[in-house]
Amino acid sequence: MYVAVKGGERAIENAHRLLAHERRGDRDVPELSLAQISEQLSLGVDRVMTEGSLYDRELAALALKQARGDMIEAIFLVRAFRATLPRFGASEPVDTGQMQVRRRISSTFKDIPGGQILGPTFDYTHRLLDPQLAETSAPEAPATVEATPAVMPRVTDILGRDGLIEPSPKADADLAVGDLTREPLSFPADRDLRLQNLARADEGFLLALGYSSQRGYGRNHPFAGEIRLGEVEVEFMAEDVGFAVPLGAVTLTECQMVNQFKGSATEAPCFTRGYGLAFGQSERKTMSMALVDRSLRARELGEEIIAPGQDEEFVMSHSDNVQATGFVEHLKLPHYVDFQSELGLLRKLRAEFGEAEAQPAMQEAAE
Amino acid sequence: MNGPTYNFAYLDEQTKRMIRRAILKAIAIPGYQVPFASREMPMPYGWGTGGVQVTAAILGPQDVLKVIDQGSDDTTNAISIRKFFAKTAGVATTTSTEDATVIQTRHRIPEAPLHGGQVLVYQVPIPEPLRFLEPRETETRRMHALGEYGLMHVKLYEDIARFGHIATSYAYPVKVNARYVMDPSPTPKFDNPKMDHCPALQLFGAGREKRIYAIPPHTQVTSLDFEDHPFTRYGFDAPCALCGADDSYLDEIVTDDKGGRMFVCSDTDYCEGRQAHGCRGTESAAPHKETAHGRG
Numbered sequence: 308m309y310v311a312v313k314g315g316e317r318a319i320e321n322a323h324r325l326l327a328h329e330r331r332g333d334r335d336v337p338e339l340s341l342a343q344i345s346e347q348l349s350l351g352v353d354r355v356m357t358e359g360s361l362y363d364r365e366l367a368a369l370a371l372k373q374a375r376g377d378m379i380e381a382i383f384l385v386r387a388f389r390a391t392l393p394r395f396g397a398s399e400p401v402d403t404g405q406m407q408v409r410r411r412i413s414s415t416f417k418d419i420p421g422g423q424i425l426g427p428t429f430d431y432t433h434r435l436l437d438p439q440l441a442e443t444s445a446p447e448a449p450a451t452v453e454a455t456p457a458v459m460p461r462v463t464d465i466l467g468r469d470g471l472i473e474p475s476p477k478a479d480a481d482l483a484v485g486d487l488t489r490e491p492l493s494f495p496a497d498r499d500l501r502l503q504n505l506a507r508a509d510e511g512f513l514l515a516l517g518y519s520s521q522r523g524y525g526r527n528h529p530f531a532g533e534i535r536l537g538e539v540e541v542e543f544m545a546e547d548v549g550f551a552v553p554l555g556a557v558t559l560t561e562c563q564m565v566n567q568f569k570g571s572a573t574e575a576p577c578f579t580r581g582y583g584l585a586f587g588q589s590e591r592k593t594m595s596m597a598l599v600d601r602s603l604r605a606r607e608l609g610e611e612i613i614a615p616g617q618d619e620e621f622v623m624s625h626s627d628n629v630q631a632t633g634f635v636e637h638l639k640l641p642h643y644v645d646f647q648s649e650l651g652l653l654r655k656l657r658a659e660f661g662e663a664e665a666q667p668a669m670q671e672a673a674e
Numbered sequence: 675m676n677g678p679t680y681n682f683a684y685l686d687e688q689t690k691r692m693i694r695r696a697i698l699k700a701i702a703i704p705g706y707q708v709p710f711a712s713r714e715m716p717m718p719y720g721w722g723t724g725g726v727q728v729t730a731a732i733l734g735p736q737d738v739l740k741v742i743d744q745g746s747d748d749t750t751n752a753i754s755i756r757k758f759f760a761k762t763a764g765v766a767t768t769t770s771t772e773d774a775t776v777i778q779t780r781h782r783i784p785e786a787p788l789h790g791g792q793v794l795v796y797q798v799p800i801p802e803p804l805r806f807l808e809p810r811e812t813e814t815r816r817m818h819a820l821g822e823y824g825l826m827h828v829k830l831y832e833d834i835a836r837f838g839h840i841a842t843s844y845a846y847p848v849k850v851n852a853r854y855v856m857d858p859s860p861t862p863k864f865d866n867p868k869m870d871h872c873p874a875l876q877l878f879g880a881g882r883e884k885r886i887y888a889i890p891p892h893t894q895v896t897s898l899d900f901e902d903h904p905f906t907r908y909g910f911d912a913p914c915a916l917c918g919a920d921d922s923y924l925d926e927i928v929t930d931d932k933g934g935r936m937f938v939c940s941d942t943d944y945c946e947g948r949q950a951h952g953c954r955g956t957e958s959a960a961p962h963k964e965t966a967h968g969r970g
Contacts, residue, residue: 390713491709491710491711491712492709492884493709494811620811629718630719630882633719635720637718640721641749642744643744643926644745644923647923647940648843656841
């Protein structure tokens, strides 16, 4: 006698209940608040906002808490929420040249107008575990100086004055910026869509691709022209009042890579650009993004496409971790119907193989 | 923090309109893959987001929804999707193939014949039948445009040269309306003949790959084959152990660790319907009861 397996509905409910229990952990340990996550795990929140494509620290912190610290799960939660939000319009392009800079470095010039500012960085820390942090910590207040109203021109603008670097393409006000979350992507894709894809792309995937380009798989000789972190104003053109209305400030990290270009029959040799931009402090992400952006310009610059990082269809189709994780993890779903048909086929093939094996003498005789 | 509110059947009306346009185009060009701006859904890509978006776009308050996975209404993902629509659209749900107006499915076509007015929505992982022969979308789109399907025929021929028959058992490619080669989603090839001249509308949604395609009712669907190697349906050696059906697709159930096996219908509604009419197999038991997994 056999009774078919049932009871999936209750199993799901109980699994979710157990998940909530495990998420909370030991109930003698105080529960995390969203403010704690946002303030003390801020780089994690930045990543969730960047790859989730939604600038909202509170929601990103909530997603991280709900996801038990799993980055991709948190990004997925934010994306699914974002997909339901109505669109009022697009902001004016932000001007990172007007950024309130907190960190700004260039590896191409020793000194630059406005100076090099290290800011809050892991760079040059010795990676020694700090036992003091295991207990409550009371770090010193940061050192301060009088604010100077110094302008900080972008390093690429300085290079641009001498024509040593290609100009940034001018924005075409009449041309709508592409949005791959609203229009299906098709190939070949223009740079606006590529940059959007890269901004949402998995940090680890871009890191590996950027790294591969440095190791010779489509090498493009990068220099970190400038990396800057700070706050910029976001403005929205309100048609009713006829001028741009400030919506608030967002924290951004921008990376401009300066890359070699040998020139072509029609163009003089000059430096070219790779561009990276992310919410919050996301340096590894923006640097990787800039490397891959430059690699993906191979077609436009007439370079031979030989490496995965230069192949836009390969990169853009596999960069999204929400898509990737869904499809990889869907292997957990039942597949017994297709497995059954494979099983039947395999048995048939093995039986045919066995029959052929059993009569080798006759075949030889026939030959 | 304000709690978000959601529209009928989750998706906003603008998104539904975009999806409906893609569906209409798909129906107008049977078997052609229409790109659409697939949204992030509250379930993972690869878990039926394409089917869910199609269902959300066509569902009305009067519809009766059935959801199956592997032929069964009781598999966990089928339950999850059915509950999603019961919650967000408040529509009636059923396990009966006959009573449903919309059936969302993964990997099977119901055994009971579908009738006019019904819509069968397939969840599709990889919509491109040529994908594993040519990984580039730019190439495969060109091949479809030119009706250049030689590569597929060579693959099938190589199977015959090597094995003596076509060694594809699921996601067996079909030609729709004598024009487009189409992936029927990973249904077993046993189900392919049911697609041909089906009175119901068949819609296919691939969320991650952002494609929708369709077979309008009463459309010719032929499984690819050769004159001297015609398409054959997968057959089973024994009837269903529960209802005795010899015309249904069967799941193999491993009953012990000593090689014990039994075969039962994968379509649970079909099997239960037959048992309710008194059909019996070798392992028939009393009517099914829900087995408890823990207490509520």
